[in-house]
Amino acid sequence: MHKKTIVELAAGLKAGEFSSVELTGHFLERIERLDGNINAFITTTAEQALAEAAVADEKLKAGDAGPLTGIPIVQKDIFCTQGVKTSCGSRMLDNFISPYDATVVTKLKQAGVVSLGKANMDEFAMGSSNETSFYGNVHNPWDNERVPGGSSGGSAAAVAARMAAAATGTDTGGSIRQPAALCGITGLKPTYGRISRFGMIAFASSLDQAGPMTATAEDAALMLQAMAGFDPRDSTSADHPVPDYSASLNDSLAGLKIGLPKEYFGEGLDGDVRTSIEAALAVYKGLGAEVVEISLPNSAMAVPTYYVVAPAECSSNLSRFDGARFGYRCDNPKDLEDLYKRSRGEAFGAEVKRRIMIGTYALSAGYYDAYYLKAQKTRHLISDDFKQAFEQVDVIMGPATPAPAFKLGEKTDDPVTMYLNDIYTIAANLAGLPGLSMPVQPVNGLPVGLQLIGNYFAEAKLLNVAHKFQQETGWHRLIPEGLD
Amino acid sequence: MSLDRSDVEKIAHLARLALDENQVEGYAAELSNILALVEQLEAADTDNIEPMAHPLHMAQRLREDQVTEPDRRNQNQAVAPLVENGLYLVPKVIE
Numbered sequence: 001m002h003k004k005t006i007v008e009l010a011a012g013l014k015a016g017e018f019s020s021v022e023l024t025g026h027f028l029e030r031i032e033r034l035d036g037n038i039n040a041f042i043t044t045t046a047e048q049a050l051a052e053a054a055v056a057d058e059k060l061k062a063g064d065a066g067p068l069t070g071i072p073i074v075q076k077d078i079f080c081t082q083g084v085k086t087s088c089g090s091r092m093l094d095n096f097i098s099p100y101d102a103t104v105v106t107k108l109k110q111a112g113v114v115s116l117g118k119a120n121m122d123e124f125a126m127g128s129s130n131e132t133s134f135y136g137n138v139h140n141p142w143d144n145e146r147v148p149g150g151s152s153g154g155s156a157a158a159v160a161a162r163m164a165a166a167a168t169g170t171d172t173g174g175s176i177r178q179p180a181a182l183c184g185i186t187g188l189k190p191t192y193g194r195i196s197r198f199g200m201i202a203f204a205s206s207l208d209q210a211g212p213m214t215a216t217a218e219d220a221a222l223m224l225q226a227m228a229g230f231d232p233r234d235s236t237s238a239d240h241p242v243p244d245y246s247a248s249l250n251d252s253l254a255g256l257k258i259g260l261p262k263e264y265f266g267e268g269l270d271g272d273v274r275t276s277i278e279a280a281l282a283v284y285k286g287l288g289a290e291v292v293e294i295s296l297p298n299s300a301m302a303v304p305t306y307y308v309v310a311p312a313e314c315s316s317n318l319s320r321f322d323g324a325r326f327g328y329r330c331d332n333p334k335d336l337e338d339l340y341k342r343s344r345g346e347a348f349g350a351e352v353k354r355r356i357m358i359g360t361y362a363l364s365a366g367y368y369d370a371y372y373l374k375a376q377k378t379r380h381l382i383s384d385d386f387k388q389a390f391e392q393v394d395v396i397m398g399p400a401t402p403a404p405a406f407k408l409g410e411k412t413d414d415p416v417t418m419y420l421n422d423i424y425t426i427a428a429n430l431a432g433l434p435g436l437s438m439p440v441q442p443v444n445g446l447p448v449g450l451q452l453i454g455n456y457f458a459e460a461k462l463l464n465v466a467h468k469f470q471q472e473t474g475w476h477r478l479i480p481e482g483l484d
Numbered sequence: 485m486s487l488d489r490s491d492v493e494k495i496a497h498l499a500r501l502a503l504d505e506n507q508v509e510g511y512a513a514e515l516s517n518i519l520a521l522v523e524q525l526e527a528a529d530t531d532n533i534e535p536m537a538h539p540l541h542m543a544q545r546l547r548e549d550q551v552t553e554p555d556r557r558n559q560n561q562a563v564a565p566l567v568e569n570g571l572y573l574v575p576k577v578i579e
Contacts, residue, residue, distance in 0.1 A: 095563075096563055097562075097563060098563075099556065099559040099560050099562065099563060100556075100559075191540075192539040192540060193539075193540060193542070206537070206538060206539065207539075232547065235544065235545055236538070236542065238540065238542075239545075298528065300524070301524070301525060301528050303521065304521055304522045304523075304524045304525045305525065307518060307521060307522050308522055308525070315499060319500075322500075323565065324564075324565070324572050324574050325564055325572055326560075326563045326564055326565075327563075327565075328565075329565035329566070333574075333575050334575065335575050335576075335577075336574050336575050336577050337500070338575070339574055339575055340500040341497075341500050341501060341502040342502045344499075344500055344501050344502070345501050345502030345503060345504075346502070348501070350507075353501055353503070353511070354511065354514055354515060354518065356499050356501065357492070357495045357496060357499055357501070357511065357515060358515060358518055358519070358522075360495050360498050360499040361487075361495050361515070361519075362522075364495070364498060371522065371525075373535055374525050374526075374528075374530060375522075375525060376535030376536050376537060377528075377530035377533040377534070377535050377536070378525050378528045378530060379535075379536045380530075380533050380534055380535065380536035381528060381530065381533060383536060383539070414517070415514055415517065415518060416517050416518060416520075416521050419518075419521070430539075431539060432538075432539020432540055433539075456540065
């Protein structure tokens with residue numbers, strides 16, 4: 001059952017080949033058996049999952065089921081789930097039982113999904129390897145000694161190891177697309193504002209966006225359908241119509257114009273990854289697409305811009321963790337300042353502290369113009385590059401990451417080396433554009449991700465372009481050895 | 485911009501973060517490296533470029549000034565470290 005896509009599982013449920021309780025039990029058994037070596041889950045909610053599955057089975061029997069009814073998924077532990085621990089991968093929230101549901105959680109519940117639990121992640125979504133989690137590393141299902149990517153590393157690993165049919169993720173600088181690439185699954189970061197941020201613990205509010213992580217683009221369309229839409233509880237939610245994402249999946253790609261930014265194929269790109277990307281582009285040419293070289297001249301500014309904007313917003317957002325209202329509190333504070341300082345000092349990990357301090361510094365008196373204002377201007381330049389590109393092409397393609405998954409511990413000594421892993425994904429967040437990563441030909445048994453970037457609200461187009469590729473190829477069907 | 489020990493201590497104070505004494509030097513080196521990365525921005529010509537505050541250039545939406553949320557104080561305070569009579573308790577601020 002676990003080898004099936006959501007679409008296939010939904011068909012099996014509707015035909016009565018198996019029940020949601022059986023399906024949920026099957027995934028729970030896999031989690032029990034496999035997750036000891038992967039560590040994709042922070043919390044497993046077996047009892048609750050089986051109860052939700054029983055409700056789903058009633059709906060299926062009554063003929064009242066939607067495409068996600070009874071499908072077992074995992075929520076990234078950044079989404080607040082009422083009555084269930086919501087840790088955000090941090091000691092700070094190790095004791096936090098959320099009093100409410102995030103809008104994403106509410107909407108997926110309404111769609112009838114079964115939640116198996118909460119996925120491991122980098123602490124407060126700050127990381128590219130899942131090595132900053134308070135709950136330990138996640139191991140890449142393709143190679144136990146390698147990272148799954150981050151920050152949605154648990155989500156990606158859970159789907160890749162088929163311990164869940166799908167997962168939710170969030171992407172601030174590549175946190176859906178990069179782990180999707182390194183674990184060989186399909187991950188979509190929609191347009192900024194497409195999915196509500198209400199109840200999604202904030203990291204950098206002008207960049208954060210939730211999205212689905214699935215085996216296929218077709219499955220991602222179903223998940224996005226349930227997750228997307230305007231939410232009055234999110235002040236930056238986009239009031240923009242939600243199309244039927246599955247309706248256009250099979251549209252012809254004849255005449256599609258694909259832009260390849262020359263800056264994404266330069267120095268620093270692994271040669272084997274380049275070969276895999278080129279092979280994928282040949283498939284698109286076979287489908288009638290036209291490939292043209294384009295330029296995003298300010299690409300080199302993306303990482304430096306991000307490491308001002310994201311830490312600045314994080315330093316502000318994470319000021320809410322004060323040891324007074326929720327989360328970790330230090331023992332025996334001698335005064336209020338001591339309460340703040342020790343609660344935060346003891347409960348935040350090193351990467352979170354670095355980013356809070358960079359942000360605090362960048363926003364401090366005398367430095368604001370040189371850092372934050374300057375970065376907002378370079379952000380505008382990066383955004384304008386895309387605007388001009390989309391006057392020439394329909395979709396932009398390139399590698400999602402410079403290389404396949406690296407080894408655990410390989411990049412933890414130098415934060416800047418780690419940051420450069422997101423060199424191809426960050427720009428889409430700065431511009432607010434949708435991006436998708438999907439598996440292409442692996443390199444030495446490790447997955448490689450092709451990234452697609454679309455124009456604002458062009459999620460349906462991205463899913464269509466990805467789905468057509470997956471109809472022609474079988475890379476998305478690969479399952480790690482020993483886990484099939 | 486290279487940060488030294490006292491810079492890090494000042495920033496940590498502004499951010500209300502207690503740091504281990506023996507980690508301050510390490511943070512100084514790491515933060516200096518990150519700032520060196522960030523300073524590549526100086527190479528960009530941003531004369532006459534507007535700062536970008538929102539990806540979709542959207543204005544802040546306002547709503548009617550009406551109560552829309554129910555009172556959930558009890559649920560919200562259930563996760564607080566220390567409360568009494570509906571109030572959050574912290575060390576004494578005023579003598």
